[in-house]
Structure formats: structure tokens, C-alpha cells
Amino acid sequence: MSATVSPLREPLVQGNKSYHDITEDLISPTERAPGKEWLAIFGISAVLAGFMVFCILWTIWHGIGTWDLNRTIGWGWDITNFVWWIGIGHAGTLISAILLLFRQKWRTGVNRAAEAMTIFAVMCAGLYPLIHMGRIWLAIFIFPYPNTRGSLWPNFNSPLLWDVFAISTYFTVSILFWYTGLVPDFATMRDRATGIRKRIYSFLCFGWTGSAKHWQRWEALSLVLAGLATPLVLSVHTIVSFDFATSVIPGWHTTIFPPYFVAGAVFSGFAMVQTLMLITRRLLSLQNYITIGHIESMNKVILVTGTVVGVAYLTELFIAWYSGYIYEQFAFFNRAVGPYYWSYFGMMFCNVVSPQLFWSRRLRRNIWVTFFMSIFINIGMWFERFVIIATTLARDYLPSSWSYYVPTWVEIGIFVGSLGFFGVLYLLFTRVAPVVAVAEIKSILKSSGDQYLAPNTKHHDEVMDDYQEAVTQGKVYDTHHAHLESH
Amino acid sequence: MTKNREVIFGLYDDETDLMDAIKVANKDHLDIYDVYTPFPVHGLDPLLGLEESRLHIAGFIYGAIGTLTAFLGMTWIFTQDWPIIFGGKPYWSVPAFIPITFELTVLFSAIGMVVTFYTVCGLGPGVQNPILHDRITDDKFCIAFDTHSVSSINAESFLKATGATEISNKII
Numbered sequence: 001m002s003a004t005v006s007p008l009r010e011p012l013v014q015g016n017k018s019y020h021d022i023t024e025d026l027i028s029p030t031e032r033a034p035g036k037e038w039l040a041i042f043g044i045s046a047v048l049a050g051f052m053v054f055c056i057l058w059t060i061w062h063g064i065g066t067w068d069l070n071r072t073i074g075w076g077w078d079i080t081n082f083v084w085w086i087g088i089g090h091a092g093t094l095i096s097a098i099l100l101l102f103r104q105k106w107r108t109g110v111n112r113a114a115e116a117m118t119i120f121a122v123m124c125a126g127l128y129p130l131i132h133m134g135r136i137w138l139a140i141f142i143f144p145y146p147n148t149r150g151s152l153w154p155n156f157n158s159p160l161l162w163d164v165f166a167i168s169t170y171f172t173v174s175i176l177f178w179y180t181g182l183v184p185d186f187a188t189m190r191d192r193a194t195g196i197r198k199r200i201y202s203f204l205c206f207g208w209t210g211s212a213k214h215w216q217r218w219e220a221l222s223l224v225l226a227g228l229a230t231p232l233v234l235s236v237h238t239i240v241s242f243d244f245a246t247s248v249i250p251g252w253h254t255t256i257f258p259p260y261f262v263a264g265a266v267f268s269g270f271a272m273v274q275t276l277m278l279i280t281r282r283l284l285s286l287q288n289y290i291t292i293g294h295i296e297s298m299n300k301v302i303l304v305t306g307t308v309v310g311v312a313y314l315t316e317l318f319i320a321w322y323s324g325y326i327y328e329q330f331a332f333f334n335r336a337v338g339p340y341y342w343s344y345f346g347m348m349f350c351n352v353v354s355p356q357l358f359w360s361r362r363l364r365r366n367i368w369v370t371f372f373m374s375i376f377i378n379i380g381m382w383f384e385r386f387v388i389i390a391t392t393l394a395r396d397y398l399p400s401s402w403s404y405y406v407p408t409w410v411e412i413g414i415f416v417g418s419l420g421f422f423g424v425l426y427l428l429f430t431r432v433a434p435v436v437a438v439a440e441i442k443s444i445l446k447s448s449g450d451q452y453l454a455p456n457t458k459h460h461d462e463v464m465d466d467y468q469e470a471v472t473q474g475k476v477y478d479t480h481h482a483h484l485e486s487h
Numbered sequence: 488m489t490k491n492r493e494v495i496f497g498l499y500d501d502e503t504d505l506m507d508a509i510k511v512a513n514k515d516h517l518d519i520y521d522v523y524t525p526f527p528v529h530g531l532d533p534l535l536g537l538e539e540s541r542l543h544i545a546g547f548i549y550g551a552i553g554t555l556t557a558f559l560g561m562t563w564i565f566t567q568d569w570p571i572i573f574g575g576k577p578y579w580s581v582p583a584f585i586p587i588t589f590e591l592t593v594l595f596s597a598i599g600m601v602v603t604f605y606t607v608c609g610l611g612p613g614v615q616n617p618i619l620h621d622r623i624t625d626d627k628f629c630i631a632f633d634t635h636s637v638s639s640i641n642a643e644s645f646l647k648a649t650g651a652t653e654i655s656n657k658i659i
Contacts, residue, residue, distance in 0.1 A: 019525065019626030144560075150569060156561045157573045157583040165590040173597045180601060183610070188525070188624040206605060207614030210623050212535055214608045215527040220540035221604045225597060228546075232593050239586055442526040442626075446502075 011450035012106055015288035019442050026434045026441070027189055029284045034431060037283055045423030052417020055410045056131055064134050066410045072403035073393045077411040078128045080385040081418065084268070085125035086167065086240055087261075087381060090233055091269025092118025093174055096181075097229035100222065105448055108440040109294045112433075113280060114273050115178040120425040121272070122171045124418045129163070131414070159242035166239040173232060177225050180218070183208050184439045237265040244388065251331035251392040254319070260312035264381060267305035267351070270298050271377035276426065278371050280435055289436050292365050299364040302377065306355035309384075313352060331392055339404055340391035343383045350380020361468070493658050494520055495642045496619050496631035497651025502528045505628040508649035509534045517645055518636045523619065523629040546600040553595025557588040617659035627653075 017025070034042070059066055069076050092114040099107035130139050142164050144153050154161050186205035193201055208214070241261035244252035274295065281290040320332040335344050354376050363369045395402050429435070446452055499505045502524065512519055513534065522535060531537075561584045565571070570578045605611050623629050630651070632642040639656070646654045 023525075023625045144564070153564045153569060155571075155573060156565065156587060157576065157580055159586075162586040162590075165587045169590040169594040172594060176597055176601045180604070184526075184624070191618065191621040191624045202615060203613055206610040206612060207616040208610060208624075209616045209618065210523040210525060210629075211608075212522040212524065212528075212531050213537055214610070215524065216532050216537055217540045217542055217604055217608060219527050220542045221600060224543045224546045224600060228550075228593050228597055231589075235586070235589060242586070439526040443528075 009448070009453065010291070010293040011453045012109060012291065012293065012448035013289060013441060013445055014291055014450045016451045017288065017445065017449060019445065022441050022445065023188060023192075023438060025286070025288070026436050026438045027185075027192060030189065030431055030434065031192070035283070038427060038430075041423065042427045045420040045427060048417050048420020049424045050417075050420075051413050052421055055413035055417060056127070058410055059131055059414070060136055064132070066408060068405055068408050068411070070403055070405070072396060072401050073390055073405040075389045075393060076405050077386075077390075077407045077415055078132045080382065080389050081415050082125050082128035082132075083240060083385045083389075084382050085121045085128075085418070087237065087265035087268045087385075088272045088378075089118045089121035089125060089170075089174075089269065090237060090262075090265035091273045092116070092121075093170075093177070093229050093233040094266055094269065095273070096177060097226040097233065100226040101230060104297075105444045106294050106297050108437055108444050109290050110273060110277055110298070110436075111440070112178075112181065112437040113277060113435045114269075115174060115181070116426065116429045116433075116435075117273060117276055118174050118269075119171070119178060120422050120429075121269075122167065122174065123425070124422050126167060126171070127414075127418065159239065159246050162239045163243060166236045170232060170236045173225070173229055177222075177229060180221060180225070181437055181440075182433055184210065184218070185434050185437065188438055189434070234262055237261045249392060249396075250325070250327040251320075251335065252388070254316065256312055256315055256319070260309065260316075263305045263308040263312065264351075264384060267302060267309055268377060268381035270302050270305070271374040271381070274298055274302070274370055274374035275378065278367060278374070280430065284430065284435060286436060289441060292367075295367065295370055296361075296364045299358050299370060299373075302373070303355055303358040303364075306351055306358075306377070310352035313348065327397065330395070334395045335387055335391050338391060338395060340387065340394065343387050343391060347380055347383040347387050350376045351384060354380070491658050493634040493656060494619070494631045495634055495637075495639050495646075495654070495656040496629050497646030497649075498620060498622065498627040498629050498653040499650065500627070500652055502628055504650050505630065506530060506534060508630060508646075508651070511649050512630070512645060515645065517632065517641065520631045520633040520636070523623045523631070525624050525626060525628070528628070542600055542604060545603050546596045549599030549603075550592045550596035552599075553592040554588055556595065557591035558584055561587065617657070619657055619659075620653075620655070 013022070015021075067076065067078070069078075092111075095107050095114045096111040099111075130136055133139055142154055142161065144156075145151075154164075182204075183206055186201050187208035187210065190198055190201035190205050238258040238261065241257035245254060245257040247253060277290055277295070277298075281287055317332055317336075320328045323329070354373060357363050357369065357373065390405055394404060497508075499508060505522070505524070505528070509519065509522065509531075519535065522531065524531070532539075562579060565580075566578050572578070573580075576583070609616070619629055619631060620627060630646070634642070634656070643654060
């Protein structure tokens with residue numbers, strides 16, 4: 001068996017698991033009463049979410065005047081948070097769709113939770129434009145429907161309307177993709193359950209039987225949905241970047257925005273996946289399914305996308321200087337050394353400098369380093385959006401209207417509360433569905449389980465150790481030759 | 488409406504046992520009613536003679552409907568129903584229609600395919616299909632025979648000979 005597998009592949013399922021062990025390990029957490037840690041985190045999240053609801057109602061009741069936005073700075077924390085959450089929502093589909101097309105088997109360990117994270121992050125993101133409208137009860141006006149006002153239609157030439165379509169499509173497709181993946185696992189839960197639980201999961205699993213023809217169609221559907229979701233995920237943040245790029249504000253009106261935003265979105269999304277997975281694997285004891293190898297793979301994506309983002313920052317600076325356009329030059333000068341210099345510094349440090357630690361294999365495989373790095377990146381990417389939005393607006397064409405913006409307690413409350421709201425949704429999800437895709441893990445067991453790879457696994461670590469040693473001694477190391485020799 | 492069907496089925500512990508058994512069944516010309524597995528087993532489709540799914544063709548058609556709906560809809564609205572000049576641009580400003588056209592293509596295709604998938608599989612909210620055994624969604628691989636096309640005795644001796652660990656029958 002193991003002969004067909006590359007000797008450099010690490011096992012993705014550890015602990016000598018059988019198919020039944022996988023079912024037990026992944027589904028039993030939903031069948032137990034929640035632990036103390038879960039209850040504590042859920043309690044805190046619920047309180048924060050409640051505070052968010054209060055702050056939103058406060059905003060709707062008293063109006064947007066409860067925020068510190070002014071004539072100069074019309075977009076503040078609200079749109080910053082919107083872009084931040086949407087960016088986080090990009091990792092799930094990237095993992096489930098793009099990595100499926102690239103046949104990356106490690107995605108099976110994290111795709112379910114990442115997709116759930118995507119859906120919840122998009123829900124958080126969607127709140128902000130709605131509240132920002134002011135009169136939220138008129139939110140239906142953004143959709144084109146025949147109405148008694150003419151019919152008066154929305155402006156299809158506006159990037160803000162493209163956003164409505166992009167995000168609602170993304171949300172819908174993500175839910176369809178996620179739920180279709182969940183159906184076979186709900187069937188597994190149904191067949192283990194009794195009483196009311198059995199009736200609930202019978203309903204949720206849509207009568208799944210596991211018939212060969214159904215599996216065949218299920219795989220065909222997953223593949224085509226992945227093919228559709230791949231351009232979709234790239235389009236969503238591209239369109240979000242159009243909100244800025246199609247305007248005539250110096251610092252926003254740049255053609256680099258779409259790829260730069262997409263890379264940043266993947267970067268922040270993976271950081272949030274790391275934050276969540278490190279907590280989840282500990283709370284639910286999933287160390288055999290979300291291995292150090294998975295964490296390292298995600299850290300590699302973080303390193304690549306973080307570096308892409310860094311190149312984009314430097315390109316922006318260069319083009320601002322090279323354009324010879326004084327307003328553009330001023331916008332970037334102001335970002336770096338203006339009144340909000342601290343946010344620019346935070347952005348550069350968290351997003352560009354700190355991920356460079358991940359060039360070291362040892363640090364990529366260190367759980368605590370990964371955890372702190374993921375928090376750093378979450379903060380850094382929030383700063384990035386704040387830099388782009390608020391600091392750019394604070395210094396516009398007319399010095400007489402220059403302004404400074406500090407959020408009020410209401411704005412802070414809505415943001416901090418949205419973290420709680422996200423936490424509530426994610427924690428509930430860990431109670432009702434398996435956080436790791438059960439059927440998909442079973443399908444990779446024979447090619448990636450440690451019992452099938454055992455001789456090679458040892459070899460992998462040996463090779464890497466020998467390689468590290470050779471590098472530190474300044475020698476050239478031939479991995480392929482070493483592999484042949486050791487047999 | 489559905490007439491009662493008695494099936495006799497055997498459970499195997501591993502997908503390789505299952506595949507070997509199906510090969511034997513094919514050689515003996517035993518007509519398999521269905522095969523149930525806990526996860527998609529690759530290589531099963533040619534053994535069972537399953538044709539490739541045509542879902543992707545359906546997906547293309549739904550996508551094309553989405554493309555036309557979005558593009559023609561915006562065209563009609565901005566050239567016929569209520570033409571408005573935005574920023575001195577032409578009424579029919581095609582580049583600005585591309586993002587929404589793309590999004591609706593994806594949306595129609597995804598929703599259409601998912602609905603088609605559940606419909607052709609006979610699955611859906613609240614559907615109760617007969618379950619042969621509780622472990623089929625866990626770790627057992629099942630071959631089922633319809634007793635109308637394969638006699639119980641033949642099926643049972645086949646299942647025993649090919650290493651089924653549990654044999655049973657059920658009216659579905």
C-alpha cells in the first residue's frame with residue numbers, strides 16, 4: 001500500500017484510526033454535554049453578541065449621528081469591519097474549492113470548519129452595510145424588483161450594487177456547498193442517534209442512503225461547485241475593491257486593488273482559520289485529524305499571501321511616487337507619517353514583517369507561534385482596511401475640511417459584539433455538526449492514514465532532519481539520493 | 488404506490504473486499520440492486536456500470552440562463568424601461584454589466600445544480616428512505632440484491648463466499 005505514496009508526504013490522519021474510530025472521534029463531541037471551556041467561551045460570546053444587538057438598535061433608534069463619522073470621513077469603522085469580515089470569509093471557499101481542484105488532501109481536515117467560518121463571517125460582514133444605510137427598513141430598495149415607484153431600478157453601474165450581488169451570491173453558494181457536504185455526515189449522525197435527535201437528523205440528512213449512484217453524483221456536484229466557487233471567491237473581493245478603485249479618491253483609485261485585496265483576503269482568512277482550528281482541535285481533541293502538518297500547510301499559504309500583500313504595499317508606494325501626481329504622493333505620505341501613522345506601522349509590522357518568521361520550518365510547526373501570529377495577522381489586516389479607508393479620507397483635497405476620527409462606544413460595541421456573534425454561531429456549529437468532514441476523512445484514510453504510511457513517515461522526518469543538518473553544515477543535500485539509500 | 492421489494496444484503500468490512508465481491512458478481516452475472524458505502528469509493532462506478540453523471544451539463548444550462556437573465560434584464564431596464572445617464576456613460580454600458588452578469592451566472596448554476604441533484608437522487612428535506620443497516624454510514628460496505636431478480640439462495644451463497652461479515656434481508 002505505502003509504496004504508491006510519496007515518501008515525503010506526512011500522514012494526514014494519525015493514531016492508527018479505523019473507519020469506525022473516525023466516526024466515533026468526530027461525531028461523539030456533538031453527542032456529549034458541552035464542557036466547561038465551551039460553556040465559558042459561549043457565555044462570553046453571547047454577552048458580546050447581546051451588546052452588539054443593543055448597539056445596533058441604539059444606532060437605528062438614534063441614527064448614524066451616534067457614530068463619529070463626519071462630512072470628511074464618511075466611512076469609518078463600519079466599512080473597515082465590513083471589509084475585514086468579508087476578507088476572513090474568503091479562506092473557507094478557498095480551502096474547500098481551490099484546494100479541491102488542486103487535489104490537496106489536507107483540505108479534508110479543515111474544510112468543514114473553514115466553510116462554516118466563511119458563512120458566519122459573511123453574516124457579520126453583511127450587517128455593516130445594512131446598518132450603515134441608516135434607514136435599515138428600506139434595505140430592500142437595493143434589490144431590483146418591480147415596484148410602485150416607476151418601476152425605479154437600482155443603479156447597475158455602481159460597484160456598491162455589484163457588491164450586493166457578489167456577496168449574496170457568495171453567501172448562497174457557500175451555504176449550498178457546505179450543506180451538501182454535510183448531508184452524508186448528518187446521515188451518519190442519524191444512524192447513531194435515538195429519539196428526538198434521530199428525527200432531527202433524519203430531517204437534516206434529506207434521506208441520504210449512501211447509494212453508489214448518489215455518491216457519484218455528489219462528487220460530480222462537489223467538483224462543479226468547486227469550479228464555480230473558485231472564480232466566485234476571486235470575484236467577491238475584487239468587487240469589494242471596486243468600491244474603492246472606481247472612485248476618484250487618491251489612494252483608492254488604483255488598478256492594483258483587485259489582486260491586492262484578494263491576496264489580503266486569503267491571508268486574513270487563513271489567519272482566522274488558524275485561530276479557530278487551534279482552539280477547536282484543543283477543545284474537541286482533534287489532534288489526530290488536524291495535525292501539525294495541516295497547520296504547517298496553512299502557514300505556508302499565510303507566508304505566500306502575506307508576502308504578496310507586502311509587495312502590493314511597496315508597489316503602491318512606488319507607483320504613487322512614480323506617477324508624479326502630487327495628490328497621490330501626498331495620500332501615501334500621509335498614510336505613513338500622517339496623524340494615523342500608528343495604524344500604518346501596525347499594518348506593515350503585522351502583515352509584512354511578522355509572517356516572515358514562517359520561513360523557518362520549526363516556527364511554522366510551532367503551535368504557540370502560529371496562534372500568536374494568527375492574532376497578529378487578524379489585527380494587521382484590520383489595520384490595513386482602516387488605513388485604506390479612514391486615513392485616506394481624513395486628509396482630502398481641501399485642507400480646510402481635514403479631520404480626525406475616533407470611534408464612539410457605539411461603533412466599538414458593534415465591532416467587538418460582532419466578534420461575539422461570530423463566536424456564538426461557530427460554537428453552536430461545533431455542537432450540532434461534525435467540525436471535520438467525516439466521510440471525506442474516511443476517503444483519504446487509505447492514502448494518508450499513518451498506519452498505511454508508517455515506514456515512510458519516519459523516513460520523512462529523518463530526511464528533513466538530515467536536510468536541516470546538511471544545510472547548517474553548509475553541504476548540498478540530495479533528498480532523492482538519501483531516499484534510495486535508506487531502502 | 489411503490490411495491491414492496493425484498494432485498495437481501497451483505498456487509499463487508501473493507502472497500503477492497505467490496506470491490507472484489509462486485510467483480511465476482513459481475514462474472515457470475517448476478518444483478519446487483521445497489522451498493523451502499525460510507526464514503527465515495529473510487530473505482531466503483533465502472534464496476535457497477537454507472538454512467539458518468541450529467542449534472543455538469545445541467546449546470547452549464549442553468550448558468551447560461553443566469554447569464555442571459557442578468558445581461559438581457561439590465562439591458563432592457565437601462566435601454567427600454569427607464570434609461571438614465573450615469574456619469575455621462577452610454578445607456579447600454581456593457582463593461583459595467585459584467586460583474587452582475589458573472590455573479591448571476593454562478594448563482595443560477597449553483598442553485599439549479601443543487602436542486603437537480605437532490606431531485607434526481609430522490610433526496611430532500613423530510614424524505615425518509617429505507618435504511619438497510621445503521622453501520623452503512625459508519626464503516627460497513629453493503630451489496631444488496633433484489634430477491635425478484637436474484638434468488639435468496641444464490642445471493643446468500645454469493646455473499647458468504649465473497650466474505651460478507653453479516654447477511655440479512657429486509658422489505659423496503
